[in-house]
Amino acid sequence: MKIYRSSGSGSLNLCASGYPGALLSLAVLLFVVAPPLFGQSVNPFEGDARAIRGGAGLFRAQCATCHGADAKGIVSIEAPDLTQIWKRQKLSAGAVFGSIRNGIPGSIMPSHSLTDTEVWMLVAYLQSVAETGVIGLPVGDRGAGREAFVENCSECHRAHGVGESLGPNLTGITLQRSLESLVASVRDPDAFVGRGYKVVRLINSKGREITGLIKSEDAFSIQLQDDTGRLRSVIKADLQTVERLSGSLMPEFASRKLIDQELFDIFNFLQSGA
């Protein structure tokens, strides 16, 4: 059993930027920035610490109920993970501005009659929490990383054409996740188990035990990927027992088993191939 994980915690402490602070930032910015700001594709506040703080306050008041306090979305209402939109959809700042201002027609996402400055502050905040991956990957040997990956990870993970498919494909994962969350995923995989990777142990009507990952579930069935990687349909009425495990199928890789330098070698391989 090797490494896999769906996503890091990446949570943002919004309490550090409460609403009164946001209002203050807004007041300051309104004096500093000259309109018009709509109709452009570059955010004039990108990276501006005060704008990000103000945007965080606005986000909390206007957006967090649906998109979550950490902006990572709520699946049950199809509110997307806003930390991922920039990469997956290749959105421009102007397009995000338009979605906030006008809403998304045909969806639950409403329009917002915020000022241009406020919308750009929100965009700045979203840019600040975008999953941009490792900035300044520690030096490593990609060739050694490939070998370490094959030895430790490839039984479950695939990267650059090598390995299996029980866990997520890790090709380029370093471009999406921070170094801190990547290391945490390896050192303490039970701390967070993402949707699609929750573990269940079943005993079917013939008394056979099956352990696997819940890919989907309804009141009558489970769509399972068993620990051999096979996709299986399981009808709940046919089961003797259903035991839901809190941890991950992925084993813990303590530093004595995989030292930091080996990890960095693997990360370099994941980013660029061998």
Next chain:
Amino acid sequence: MSKLLSTLLPGLIISAIFGSRLSAQEGPSYGDLLAGFSDPERWLTYSGDYSGKRHSPLKQITPENVSQLRPIWTFQTGTTTRGRGFEATPLADDGVLYVTGSNNNAWAIDAHTGRTFWRYRRNLPNDLTYGASAPVNRGFGMLGDRLFMVTLDAHLLAFDRRNGDILWEVELEDYRIGYAATLAPLVLDDKVIVGISGGEYRTRGFIDAYDPESGERLWRFNTIPGPGEPGSETWPDDPEVLAAGGGGTWMNGSFDPDLNLIYWGVGNPNPDYYGEARPGDNLYSNSLLALDADSGELRWHYQFTPHDLNDWDSNHMPVLAEVDWQGRLRQVVMVGNRNGFFYVLDRVTGELLLGKPFTATTWARELDVAGRPIVLNDGSQGCVPDPWGSTNFMPPTFVPEHDLFILTARETCATYVPEKPIDAPGQSNFGGTVLIDAEQGSGALRALDIHSGDLVWEFTYPSPTFGGVMSTAAGLVFAGDHEGNFMAFDSDNGDNLWHYQTGARIWGAAAMTFMLGNRQLVLIPSGTTLMAFALPE
């Protein structure tokens, strides 16, 4: 043949043919609406009758044969509301279904085949506010050859049901401020009753009655009192706060023709989570109203959630029944509320008969002697039901054979963080944030004994569900879930007897049923589709 007869005969034949066709096409009268389920080939109002029970007398499909139920056609609407559902209940008359959908589309559909007779789509402005909701619609009202539908730009339309032409339209309020409309109108003999969405904006809710012939407004009841009016003492002495007090009325109500009272729920006060600017109980938010149908005057009210801080609108279908209550026959109204309590009230007087939690809510566990909740946790201390509530507008059902109230229950965990909002017309402001624990949450179909509020049986779902419920006199309960299953249960014990995976979550909608010739059809909206089921021929 005499000359006179030969001259008149073609006309007489034409008259006989078309006259009879036209009369056969005549739609339901008020008497037909009052008769509710008496004609098995009709389903004429949102709930099937005025009582809101959603309990059909049909018995062709039974607990014994329901396992043979199968789809007979699927209608693709081609429109959707991402993040919400296809929430309408179709109306059935003379083999034709009349149904509304997302983005103010509407159709007349052949009930035999699922093919369309006509389609309507409203040309909506592109600066909609949606009343802080979504571009959904819950159905038509019908009287004679007219259909009535409300719109996202806060209008009421009257249709000719034969071709979908618009006969008249009236503006309810200005959508740009934050008003919108999504409910199925309640149609009486000479009135079309509608309510409004927009409680997250600087709006003031109302219930309106319009003339079905002309569209003239006959009366309006404002759910937030004006300065000096009864109820205003539960608000700050500030006209601006009252004028923006919220109190949406976005789910239709039920009607008691003998008492001539309509029963209608009212939504949250504005802003939702931030209560400091509106100290007091904030009547008539989060209340059930009993209004005189002729005048719109308030007869009584009961407030479920005084000074709501959790967006627990009381926009539910009030369910009317006559029950033996502790040895005395009483006319009651029942509500399964978003705040997690199930209520039974005497609908003549408004007297509270029962109030008991049906979920694990930690907000309150009991009511005091005056019928007020004893609040233990207003949400700021964590883990109370989320803003979608312990249930919501998805219809419940009442099974009179067992005195069971059956509803969809949601078990969720949320923390509320109120913050002072910036108020602006046309801009929604919830007044804070809700932190929802996405890892905790489940749903259940629960059957409650109406006399005790006790749980009689339940069927659990993996996630908090938004599907509604219908029952039949054959002993069946039909429900839908968030995972897309459309299911049938034994109303006696909750045994699951049948399920069909529709492929999209069933959200806000409940089933309806009617006889098409000698065949009982059961319909459910799911995703972008309307699906019809029946036993094999």
